Amino acid sequence: xxxxxxxxxxxxxxxxxxxxxxxxxxxxxxxxxxxxxxxxxxxxxxxxxxxxxxxxxxxxxxxxxxxxxxxxxxxxxxxxxxxxxxxxxxxxxxxxxxxxxxxxxxxxxxxxxxxxxxxxxxxxxxxxxxxxxxxxxxxxxxxxxxxxxxxxxxxxxxxxxxxxxxxxxxxxxxxxxxxxxxxxxxxxxxxxxxxxxxxxxxxxxxxxxxxxxxxxxxxxxxxxxxxxxxxxxxxxxxxxxxxxxxxxxxxxxxxxxxxxxxxxxxxxxxxxxxxxxxxxxxxxxxxxxxxxxxxxxxxxxxxxxxxxxxxxxxxxxxxxxxxxxxxxxxxxxxxxxxxxxxxxxxxxxxxxxxxxxxxxxxxxxxxxxxxxxxxxxxxxxxxxxxxxxxxxxxxxxxxxxxxxxxxxxxxxxxxxxxxxxxxxxxxxxxxxxxxxxxxxxxxxxxxxxxxxxxxxxxxxxxxxxxxxxxx
Ligand SMILES: Cc1cc2nc3c(=O)[nH]c(=O)nc-3n(C[C@H](O)[C@H](O)[C@H](O)COP(=O)(O)OP(=O)(O)OC[C@H]3O[C@@H](n4cnc5c(N)ncnc54)[C@H](O)[C@@H]3O)c2cc1C
Numbered sequence: 001x002x003x004x005x006x007x008x009x010x011x012x013x014x015x016x017x018x019x020x021x022x023x024x025x026x027x028x029x030x031x032x033x034x035x036x037x038x039x040x041x042x043x044x045x046x047x048x049x050x051x052x053x054x055x056x057x058x059x060x061x062x063x064x065x066x067x068x069x070x071x072x073x074x075x076x077x078x079x080x081x082x083x084x085x086x087x088x089x090x091x092x093x094x095x096x097x098x099x100x101x102x103x104x105x106x107x108x109x110x111x112x113x114x115x116x117x118x119x120x121x122x123x124x125x126x127x128x129x130x131x132x133x134x135x136x137x138x139x140x141x142x143x144x145x146x147x148x149x150x151x152x153x154x155x156x157x158x159x160x161x162x163x164x165x166x167x168x169x170x171x172x173x174x175x176x177x178x179x180x181x182x183x184x185x186x187x188x189x190x191x192x193x194x195x196x197x198x199x200x201x202x203x204x205x206x207x208x209x210x211x212x213x214x215x216x217x218x219x220x221x222x223x224x225x226x227x228x229x230x231x232x233x234x235x236x237x238x239x240x241x242x243x244x245x246x247x248x249x250x251x252x253x254x255x256x257x258x259x260x261x262x263x264x265x266x267x268x269x270x271x272x273x274x275x276x277x278x279x280x281x282x283x284x285x286x287x288x289x290x291x292x293x294x295x296x297x298x299x300x301x302x303x304x305x306x307x308x309x310x311x312x313x314x315x316x317x318x319x320x321x322x323x324x325x326x327x328x329x330x331x332x333x334x335x336x337x338x339x340x341x342x343x344x345x346x347x348x349x350x351x352x353x354x355x356x357x358x359x360x361x362x363x364x365x366x367x368x369x370x371x372x373x374x375x376x377x378x379x380x381x382x383x384x385x386x387x388x389x390x391x392x393x394x395x396x397x398x399x400x401x402x403x404x405x406x407x408x409x410x411x412x413x414x415x416x417x418x419x420x421x422x423x424x425x426x427x428x429x430x431x432x433x434x435x436x437x438x439x440x441x442x443x444x445x446x447x448x449x450x451x452x453x454x455x456x457x458x459x460x461x462x463x464x465x466x467x468x469x470x471x
Contacts, residue, residue, distance in 0.1 A: 001450040004298065005151045005184045011346035013353060020342050020356050021273075026333045028090045029274040029311075029359040030201035036083065037209060042219035043239035048074045050408070051235060051242055053224045053257065054250035055079025056088035057393065058386055060207035061401035062248045067214035069405060075216045076242065078235070080223035080254075084204025087252055087393070090363035092272065092303050092315050094146065094293045095196040095394045097125040099420070101371040102392075103162065109370055109466065110420050117420060122193070124399045129196065137206035139198050140308040146195035147179060147292040150187040154452040155297045159189045167193045180294060181287045182348045195293050197305050198394065227257045229379040246408045249385040250401075252393075253366035254327065258378055258385060263427035265387050266434060267327050267364040271337045272315035273345065274307075274359040278352070283310055285351040299445040299453075302344060311358070314345045319367075321438045324431055332362040365391040370425040370466065373400050377407050384408045388425065426466065 011017065050066050052059045055077055063077045079085075099121040100106030106114045132141045145167075150156045163170045169190045171179060176188035212218055226236040233247045249257055253267040278286075293305040295316075302316045318337040322328075338360050346353060368374060368388030373396055376385035384407045386400035393400075403421055406413045415421060428434045444458045455463070 006344045017342045024357040024360045028361045031089045036205040039218040039220045042222035047243045048076045050075045050246045051244035052077040052248045055083040057397035059250035061398045063216045078222045083208045089201045093200045097121040139202040143196040144292045145192040147294045148189045151184045156187040247383045248404045253364040265366040268367045269320040271362040273357045275312045298449040323435045
């Protein structure tokens, strides 16, 4: 097997990794000192037109847009812990227009409607930008675009082939380093309009404030424990029941209240490091004047970006699945992954030796076998469901919220007529096959990264079957 740049060029200073990690604290930087409003625990036996379960972006956009569509509707949102505590408060903040987890995934799964999906995704991102501006939301929104970088020879042609001209710039090795100075870069592709950077925690906070202002009743520490539907939908909580005419389920990687969708996603842990703010000299040493969000282009990839106060967020690469789909707080902190991430960081930016990480955290993403959201309906259309964003839901959750509201209102729209919306992906197999399958696929993806991107028989078979595993 070949080596990758991250093995050929490991940081050599003794103790560098330990020193850099030594003062990092566990927990999402984005959720620290947010000053978010808090909401009461649900208790009683109230009744609503719509109850939304889950207080991440999907649930918040659903509740907010439900009130915008029908200001008189009585809408409640139940969040098991605190608003934005899960993926929505822990992500990289890449707010991307793609609804299909990138062009090549969209091309392989929905070739006949990819142009339409791309247009709808671009409109969705434009509408987010407009909402942020018109509502004066404080969420550090910057439409910087994204930079895909090649760190291995075979990736250069992939990037060149992906270059479609409009709103994109291709850079060779010299030019890419003028954008962002890393000795590991061989080429780059800047998609100028497709991505904005946001502060994830602030976006969740602004959404919650907007929901409350619109008249949504938000409840925290209020898990929905069960759902029964007859004439009305009844949700059991720890402190009473709540009845509703319609229910939107927005529980992402957590177990679905609808048994039929419990095998359609697996929870996969993704990990992130945040540095201290860079000094002016450190920032000058990397350049990064256009402040793009960056990702390298292996199967196992890193994503990284600047924050408003010029820290670097550095995440990705490992994708960890625990047997049985377990989600536990202790899994948020994984030393082995953080050491690997830190090592890869200094391979990429050796000039930042001495910079320390201030925060480290992990979170679960809802991986589906087609890598992008799917939409379910149950109980004659009274209950709607969206999940499966596979680590790319910051913007796509708003689109999904609109699909759920279309479904719950019984509307036929351009959105609901999409094949992507009408089709449901294959589920993952039950254990132990899920665990064995995920481990085998991870091994094969790692092998492909060490073999000029060439996919082995297992990956080709999964590709042909439309079954995949990704983070
Ligand atoms: C480390 C990391 C990095 C990421 N980076 C990016 C990125 O840069 N760009 C991007 O587009 N995407 C990224 N993602 C993915 C993105 O964050 C998610 O797709 C998005 O936040 C999903 O929003 P959500 O509301 O569906 O889920 P969540 O934010 O997970 O919210 C679901 C909520 O439902 C609640 N819940 C679950 N069950 C119940 C119940 N029974 N009753 C009540 N409440 C319940 C949970 O407590 C949780 O708050 C990343 C994810 C992670 C973990």
